[in-house]
Amino acid sequence: xxxxDDRIEELxxxxxxxxxxxxxxxxxxxxxxxRDSRAIVSGHGPQALDGRVPEPFGRVGEQxxxxxxxxAARLTALSMLGSLTRALGSLDRITGWLRVFGMVNSxxxxxxxxxxxxxxxxxxxxxxGPEVGAHARSAVGMAALPFGIPVEVEAEVAIQ
Amino acid sequence: xxxxDDRIEELxxxxxxxxxxxxxxxxxxxxxxxRDSRAIVSGHGPQALDGRVPEPFGRVGEQxxxxxxxxAARLTALSMLGSLTRALGSLDRITGWLRVFGMVNSxxxxxxxxxxxxxxxxxxxxxxGPEVGAHARSAVGMAALPFGIPVEVEAEVAIQ
Amino acid sequence: xxxxDDRIEELxxxxxxxxxxxxxxxxxxxxxxxRDSRAIVSGHGPQALDGRVPEPFGRVGEQxxxxxxxxAARLTALSMLGSLTRALGSLDRITGWLRVFGMVNSxxxxxxxxxxxxxxxxxxxxxxGPEVGAHARSAVGMAALPFGIPVEVEAEVAIQ
Numbered sequence: 001x002x003x004x005d006d007r008i009e010e011l012x013x014x015x016x017x018x019x020x021x022x023x024x025x026x027x028x029x030x031x032x033x034x035r036d037s038r039a040i041v042s043g044h045g046p047q048a049l050d051g052r053v054p055e056p057f058g059r060v061g062e063q064x065x066x067x068x069x070x071x072a073a074r075l076t077a078l079s080m081l082g083s084l085t086r087a088l089g090s091l092d093r094i095t096g097w098l099r100v101f102g103m104v105n106s107x108x109x110x111x112x113x114x115x116x117x118x119x120x121x122x123x124x125x126x127x128x129g130p131e132v133g134a135h136a137r138s139a140v141g142m143a144a145l146p147f148g149i150p151v152e153v154e155a156e157v158a159i160q
Numbered sequence: 161x162x163x164x165d166d167r168i169e170e171l172x173x174x175x176x177x178x179x180x181x182x183x184x185x186x187x188x189x190x191x192x193x194x195r196d197s198r199a200i201v202s203g204h205g206p207q208a209l210d211g212r213v214p215e216p217f218g219r220v221g222e223q224x225x226x227x228x229x230x231x232a233a234r235l236t237a238l239s240m241l242g243s244l245t246r247a248l249g250s251l252d253r254i255t256g257w258l259r260v261f262g263m264v265n266s267x268x269x270x271x272x273x274x275x276x277x278x279x280x281x282x283x284x285x286x287x288x289g290p291e292v293g294a295h296a297r298s299a300v301g302m303a304a305l306p307f308g309i310p311v312e313v314e315a316e317v318a319i320q
Numbered sequence: 321x322x323x324x325d326d327r328i329e330e331l332x333x334x335x336x337x338x339x340x341x342x343x344x345x346x347x348x349x350x351x352x353x354x355r356d357s358r359a360i361v362s363g364h365g366p367q368a369l370d371g372r373v374p375e376p377f378g379r380v381g382e383q384x385x386x387x388x389x390x391x392a393a394r395l396t397a398l399s400m401l402g403s404l405t406r407a408l409g410s411l412d413r414i415t416g417w418l419r420v421f422g423m424v425n426s427x428x429x430x431x432x433x434x435x436x437x438x439x440x441x442x443x444x445x446x447x448x449g450p451e452v453g454a455h456a457r458s459a460v461g462m463a464a465l466p467f468g469i470p471v472e473v474e475a476e477v478a479i480q
Contacts, residue, residue, distance in 0.1 A: 027274060028281045033258055033296035035318055040259050043298030098353055099360050101474070103300055106464040113466050114347060121348045136353035138363030138474045140423055141464025144266040144301025146273050154261070154298045158355055187434060188441045193418055193456035195478055200419050203458030263460055304426040304461025306433050314421070314458045 002092030007127055008081070015082035016047040022147055032087035039094075039157045043103070044083065045149035046075035057148035061110030064150040069104065072151040073119030080155065081127070088159060096158040097124060097135035103152045106141030113139040120153055162252030167287055168241070175242035176207040182307055192247035199254075199317045203263070204243065205309035206235035217308035221270030224310040229264065232311040233279030240315065241287070248319060256318040257284060257295035263312045266301030273299040280313050322412030327447055328401070335402035336367040342467055352407035359414075359477045363423070364403065365469035366395035377468035381430030384470040389424065392471040393439030400475065401447070408479060416478040417444055417455035423472045426461030433459040440473050 008015065021027055033040045048054040060069040085091055102117030104110075117139035125133040135155075145152050168175065181187055193200045208214040220229040245251055262277030264270075277299035285293040295315075305312050328335065341347055353360045368374040380389040405411055422437030424430075437459035445453040455475075465472050 025274060026278065028278060028285060029260070029297035030294050031296070033294065035256055035258055038258075040296040040316075042296040043300065096355055098355055098358075100349070101298075103298075104464075105301075108463070110464055111466055111468045113464065114345060118346065118348060125348060134350050134353065136351070136360040136362040136474075137349035138421075138423075138472065139466060140363065140462050140472060141425075142300050143268070143303040143463040144264075144270055144273065146271055146299060148271045152298065152300060154296075156360075185434060186438065188438060188445060189420070189457035190454050191456070193454065195416055195418055198418075200456040200476075202456040203460065261458075263458075265461075302461050303428070303463040304424075304430055304433070306431055306459060308431045312458065312460060314456075 002090040004091040004127060011126065013078060014049060015078055015085060016049050017051045017082065018086065019047060020051040022053065031083040034087060037158055037160065039084065039087065039159050041080060041155040041157065043152045043154045044076050044080045045152045046072040047079040053147050053149060056150065058150065059105045059107040060116060060150050061107035066112060066115060069116040069150050070119035073116050074123050076151050076153050077120045077123040080153065093159045094132065094157045095160050097128065097133055098156045098158055100135045100137040101154040102137060102139040103142045103145065104139065105145045105150045110141065113141055116151060162250040164251040164287060171286065173238060174209060175238055175245060176209050177211045177242065178246065179207060180211040182213065191243040194247060197318055197320065199244065199247065199319050201240060201315040201317065203312045203314045204236050204240045205312045206232040207239040213307050213309060216310065218310065219265045219267040220276060220310050221267035226272060226275060229276040229310050230279035233276050234283050236311050236313050237280045237283040240313065253319045254288065254292065254317045255320050257288065257293055258318055259316045260295045260297040261314040262297060262299040263302045263305065264299065265305045265310045270301065273301050276311060322410040324411040324447060331446065333398060334369060335398055335405060336369050337371045337402065338406065339367060340371040342373065351403040354407060357478055357480065359404065359407065359479050361400060361403065361475040361477065363472045363474045364396050364400045365472045366392040367399040373467050373469060376470065378470065379425045379427040380436060380470050381427035386432060386435060389436040389470050390439035393436055394443050396471050396473050397440045397443040400473065413479045414448065414452065414477045415480050417448065417453055418478055419476045420455045420457040421474040422457060422459040423462045423465065424459065425465045425470045430461065433461050436471060
């Protein structure tokens with residue numbers, strides 16, 4: 001266990017196990033794709049601690065409130081940290097967050113995507129600190145997301 | 161011709177020629193942008209064998225069925241392999257698929273984007289095999305895509 | 321000042337200052353994230369010369385005309401060049417445009433995203449020329465964008 005892994009424990013955060021996709025869904029790709037000093041991270045959504053995709057489902061600003069969406073973005077960060085831990089062995093191998101692409105399942109007229117994706121960014125900065133955690137970001141509104149999840153985030157991190 | 165190019169022939173796959181955009185449309189960018197060991201691939205959509213953009217048009221779950229969308233994702237993979245062949249000379253120069261960003265033109269409530277983009281992923285894995293073909297992926301729902309195409313995929317591959 | 325910076329002046333272009341987000345909005349990320357020879361650029365939208373987010377707001381093909389959207393894409397390019405100048409010191413450090421991801425806030429049925437994002441691409445090519453300015457690109461339709469901006473562009477450039 002490394003320093004960042006310890007920090008996660010200190011903060012009382014729990015990382016979920018590998019995603020249990022809904023019945024019949026095949027996902028023929030890597031959650032984390034490592035190439036030299038880059039780890040390219042597939043789109044992740046919120047996960048419950050049993051590995052499943054949790055409620056609520058739907059578009060933010062309609063079926064999902066902004067508070068629920070912020071929490072979903074936070075759960076998305078934990079899901080991604082779980083995948084990165086399994087792929088890298090330790091989160092201490094991450095030397096920099098490079099890119100965060102935050103996607104919000106958005107009802108027509110909902111335009112507060114940055115507030116939602118702050119739930120993701122704030123957790124990354126809390127865990128990794130202001131230097132390693134610093135990232136470029138977009139936070140944008142999608143017409144739909146898989147299984148009706150309210151938030152999905154794709155990313156890239158630098159590793160050693 | 162290399163091993164992967166031969167494999168394409170063995171599988172009976174035919175790669176389309178360069179995209180013929182609809183009349184009046186100017187596309188001032190590179191379909192494949194090579195930089196050192198990276199090939200960054202612009203958003204591609206389905207192509208017919210004459211190079212044009214084929215039917216059907218519209219949103220999946222509305223004007224376009226999921227079966228048609230899976231086929232469009234497969235045609236998108238062939239279109240991208242055509243561009244990569246022209247840019248690289250041979251697909252054998254691809255040493256790894258890094259990132260696949262799958263975009264589905266989605267009717268409200270359509271949430272089976274992963275099933276659609278599997279049409280793309282499955283063909284890549286069939287052609288390149290489970291090691292070189294392994295990729296990180298997102299599959300998400302767009303409000304609209306150029307010319308009304310049902311699927312568009314952006315990607316990055318590692319090259320030698 | 322370098323050659324590209326001079327070219328901006330020759331063309332009569334003025335780069336806006338750092339973004340003044342709307343009141344109460346916190347943006348906890350880097351507008352440009354530098355890592356070795358890569359500069360990863362966060363999603364940028366149009367900016368007025370006072371740094372604020374300018375009108376018009378809304379979806380292209382509905383509240384925003386295509387002509388206004390092309391101009392918004394051009395203002396987005398100037399906003400990004402402003403951020404890159406502040407992050408890099410001089411735009412001459414850019415040795416290649418790698419990836420442009422153009423997002424258009426799109427009304428149902430609006431499918432001319434490439435025409436809109438040409439407002440961005442054309443300016444980059446005018447400033448950097450056909451070699452350094454060449455880029456891979458996607459131009460796609462979003463359900464919504466932050467603050468209701470009509471256009472947002474994320475990018476990556478190679479630097480020295």
